[in-house]
Amino acid sequence: MSQTQKVIEMKGITKMFGDFKANDNIHLEVRKGEIHALLGENGAGKSTLMNILSGLLEPTSGEIKVNGETVSIDSPDTANRLGIGMVHQHFMLVDKFTVTENIMLGKEKHRFGFIDQKDAEKDVQKLSDQYGLSVDPKARIESITVGMQQRAEILKTLYRGADILIFDEPTGVLTPQEIEELMGIMKKLVSEGKSIILITHKLDEIKQVADRCTVIRRGKSIDTVDVQTTSQQELADMMVGRSVSFKVEKGASQPKEPVLSIKDLVVKEARGYDAVKGINLEVKAGEVLGIAGVDGNGQSELIQAITGLAKVDSGTITLDGKDITNMKPRKITETGLGHIPEDRQKFGLILPMTLEENMTLQSYYHEPFSKNGFLQHKEIKQYSKKLIEEFDVRTTSEEAPAASLSGGNQQKAIIAREIDRDPSLLIAAQPTRGLDVGAIEYIHKRLIEQRDNGKAVMLMSYELDEIMNVSDRIAVMYDGNIIAIVNADETSEKELGLLMAGVSPDRVQEELSGSNGKERQTVAKSK
């Protein structure tokens, strides 16, 4: 590995969006065969920079060299030809197409314009074998796991012969095992002579795989450092520009009576099979119950059933002593539920509506916001202003459309709305997805505060760190069942990982006490 050959040089890159400088004179060098991390807070300009490199955006000024030659990357096609491929933060996959169709799109195997499906599938299979990326070439994207979708994304770049791969926050949606696997894939790719740029907020990931790291803050490149010789704390401070703490401050929980109890709950999924297969669960006042599990094991359906968004097939759900099974969402909300939904833009907000309208989305219909069927705009405005201030939602005005807020502030608005109603149960589904350290810190504090006020909190997240840091008890879901409930301070990441992969609790105990060599690999494969 000749570590000195520069495959990418970006010099003095500036990108303006109107008057806003998203990239401000950024420098970046990537060497052949390295994994180069790009670290920065939300909105620092990482995606923008990489979109420039991959031909989606044109820089306002600056120079790009690929393999020593100055180039102008005016389209994704050009980037492609230069051997640059990008795995996007939000997957760029057509749900209704198969894996193969997605991979070959734009570079199809064809005869006289007609696609040679079989041949293409073979190619995909071969490629996926070569790099150990197990995918089913014939599966439709909408029916495969997020992990497999991501592997399809990676294959897309490899299929195009990319030598320089850009991964934009690839781990946000993966299980620990999948992350592990991805790290393995990246290392394998590098060993085959590829170079990788890895965008992430997660310092431990950088420590684990990256060789060097460039830190970007507010559109400026701060520094490029050698990962081996830099501590996590140093990286974090560089990224944020101040000193940060990671640990969630919390005292011991004082659980009281159960607020939510679920008995033998069965929920069918849209296509008709059981997604939740007879769950029993309690959440007590004064505790945070974490729901861990790999995406697609029934967590979403469980939450939808509790919140009234999905039909309960059998079983009962009791909230605050009231049977809320199959009640309308509004009735359930009124009984005492707060819900921070998994997809904030799809469920949490009506983006084109104003912030104040969104702030009262759950309460617009009752006094004082509505009288005799008429909205009381004054009251609504006052209340929204209060919340905006209290929860530090950054916006130009309460009359701005929700769409104009940054992701983190959109989430804060939802949290403000849901917490301020003081529900006896707060369900938070992936509340910090895609947010930066500061925002995460804040949200976690609020969840704990809610708990300390004697309310019940249910936290669903795919991020183990978050689950372990915030929860008091953790229920692990696998294949529609809760296969174990453990105490947060008595478990380990490893144990949870195994449980999430469907290894039975007994086996897990065995595994944990036995030799700890390669079991992770096997577990990951079994999913």
Added chain:
Amino acid sequence: MLAFGYNPITAYEAMIMGVFGSPYFFGEALRQATILTFSGLGFAIAFKAGFFNIGISGQLLAGWVSAIWFALAFPDLPRLILVPATLIIGMVFGAIWAGIAGALRAYFGTSEVIVTIMLNYTALHTTNYIIRNFLAVGNTTERVSENASLRIDWLTNLTAGSRLNLGFFIAIAVVVLYWVFMTHMTSGFEVRAVGLNPNASTYAGMSAEKNIILSMLISGGLAGLGGAIHGIGTFGNLFTQNALPNIGFNGIAVALLGLGNPFGTFLASILFGILDVGSGFMPNRAGVPDEMASIVIAAIIFFVGANYVIRLLIDKVKTNKKSDLEGGEEA
């Protein structure tokens, strides 16, 4: 136009002078605007809620036929009762006709576009059948009684005998009510919310089904009310139709031109009314085929719809002033 040897200036002069030069034709233009306001608002509210109600024509017809039926059946009721009752009947039948599409959409997910198109033709044939078999001997019903008429003398006199009627004021009232409903009422808020994001609305405890049906009911109700006003205001009777009333389809154009805003829709209706009535003067006074008026309307909507270009131009001018930075959006 010039290419075909027509003089556009005389054409528009003829149109404008024709309408504004006489209270009668101005009155007629406003009368036409009245009905367009109803069909436009009817289309707009469904559109706001996320539906493409292409069935305004059929709903208008349903309102018209039911209103005439009612007015003919109870000619002797006092005017104070008969007129409102007739209008309500028209509104209710229009609402039901659209409600079918709404309910099918809400409960079966059936495309409202297809259903409303099909209901249009169903309304057309059924109306003709009802006229011939129940309401009239032949193709035209009797006139409704004086007590059911929307004419008001001073308005008729003011506009030199035009058919402008009480409906115009009802239209203005409805424009205001529509605005109040959408911006100040809880249920209007729900309709908008469901239209903008049905998922979030369900999450917030609104019933998508209820709001789909509600917005379609209002939509059809407005169209039906328009039909009733057309019936007892413009014509005083009903006759068999050769085709679906154009005024229903023009409602789409009016609503789009008004950018979904009730006041905008009202103004667009007036513009349409003027163009519609005024275009009648083009062949006579300027020798220009009145198809030109439709082409003009289409052009206006085109530029309103493509307002992005205009915004872009304004932006360009602005940024050019500010600096030479090659930013902004692309062309």
Added chain:
Amino acid sequence: MNLPTLLQLIVSSSLMYAAPLIFTALGGTFSERSGVVNIGLEGIMVMGAFMSAIFNLEFYGTFGNMTPWLGLLAGGVIGLLFSLLHGVASIHLRADHIVSGTVINLAAPALAVFLTRAFYGAAQTGPLARSFGFSNIPLLHRIPVIGPILFGNTSGPAFLGILTAIIAWFILYKSRFGLRLRSVGEHPHAAETLGINVYMMKYAGVMISGFLGGIGGAIQAQAIHNEFGILTVAGQGFIAMAAMIFGKWNPLGAMGAAIFFGFAQSLARVGNYIPIIQDVPSVWLQVLPYLLTIIILVGVVGRSEAPKDLGNTFIKSK
């Protein structure tokens, strides 16, 4: 009427009515698969009907009996040109697709009648020089029993439509172009990252819809009305749009739906010769096609899923 005759009658009159709808609905399918809503089909048909009529009258001397078939091309080309208006407005000028389609529907009849007046001094062209007659589908109509019923003395354009639908299906689902077109209607940003020219694909979709819609109009003029006037198209574009949705944006589905409309319509007309239906009051037969459509839609077909990105304006990142 004996059974084979009755069947032959139903088949041929269903196809006759369906032929313009098939093409236009196929056109709509291409446009909407690329993500561009096209309610302007009605206006496009009008232009196609207009152009084919002119072509038919002017070039009969040159092309003789081939004229109507070539007239399809003429109608298609003008439809394509006219659809560009919709394309530019909705793709580049970011107009709402409904707005721009409405503009098409308003402008086309006015323009076509205006031009007809300019060329022929009347709002109607008068009878065309040569219309499509009946066709026997080569070979197939020789098949015993079913041959004459299905393929004898029937609408040539309809069979061309069926063939076009099959080809369209292959193009949409089996070709490189089709894959790209659909990707643009589903997830244009994904397509963009793969170097697909999203705008170009959308234009392609709209232009194909213009071409096929124009052909639909040309059939309406040359096979059914045998003239062009304001009444020639009168609502068929909207029915074609319904067929497209009914057929779930699938070429074969759209074709099936168009034939179904023809069939329901035909049943209402031919019903007078079928003993059981004979005694049904006429109004029921008149509304039958429409009610039947709704019932089938609710009962059998169910929810249809539009292309995911349908109706959205794609804005290129820059």
Added chain:
Amino acid sequence: ACQGQDAGDPTPEDPDTEDTTVDEGGEDTETDDNGDVTETTDFSIGMITDEGGVDDRSFNQSAWEGMMQWAEDNGYSGERGDGIEYYQSNDSADFVPNLNQAVANGHDIIYGIGFLLEDSVNDVADQNPDQWFGLVDAISDRENVVSLTFRDHEAAFLAGVAAAHTTETGQVGFIGGIAGEVIDRFQTGFEAGVAHVDESIEVDVQYAESFSDAGIGQQIAAGMFTNGADIIYHAAGAVGNGVFTEARNRLEAGEEGLWVIGVDRDQEEEGNWEGGNFTLTSTLKGVGTSIILATDQTIEEGFPGAENIAYGLEDEGVDLVRGNMSDEAWEAVEEARQQIIDGEIEVPEFTYSGPEAEESE
């Protein structure tokens, strides 16, 4: 601007073109002549079209051509604006404004073309008692309105006679547009004409419930022909186009002896095909003629207010063209024509008696 044949062709001998006086009705006639034409009368007439233009190859066109003819005959140029004017309606809501516009322009007589204008003419006539109106194809009892109607059933009767003498299958068809009084007259007359010749000939009657969808016309015609009819008479506007198309297709496919009978104007042109012409004949409706006659009558004898002038075979207000009839059929038609004129045959006008009448046959 004129197309080949039109309905207004059997123009009667011109009444004395020598000018006549105008007094009563025409108060203000600022629109017309500038005094340079010497021989004109300053009588001016206007017409309001029903839904369509004066170039619709049908009714409105025929009326307008009649007016142009009248203008020429009376010393005008025959150009629009010179003694004659039309107002085009695109929608039923346009009728009244157009009538008022015409009133404002000060024509002596304003004709409303088509039964669709009945109510509108009545209303405007009530509001303008000093203005003369003519109403074509419907009857008004107003003092200042003359009604010009047509004994369409008489022409249809002749069409029936022609059909009965031509049919070889003993089965003929009638396709109406939208059922109603006017079309019913055609149906009644046609059925009576057929029965007059041969009671046993079946008449298959169907309504398209449209005047525009030629596809429906084609489907109905297909049904009728398949069921054994060999002649179809249509009174269905553009729906009739489909009837012609179906007949042509069948003839070209080798069927023989199929005929279509046209309506309102000579539709011979529509019946051209490789093998000749299959338009058996057409019934004519002399809208133009009736306008000329009524106008001249007004000028000569004063305005026939409140009268209903029913133009029939006698005054060539309606007629049947020779078309492609055999000599035998033509003779029979001529004979029946005379008998009708002489009152020997009483042609029934209506079978229409209310609900479901159209299914009664």
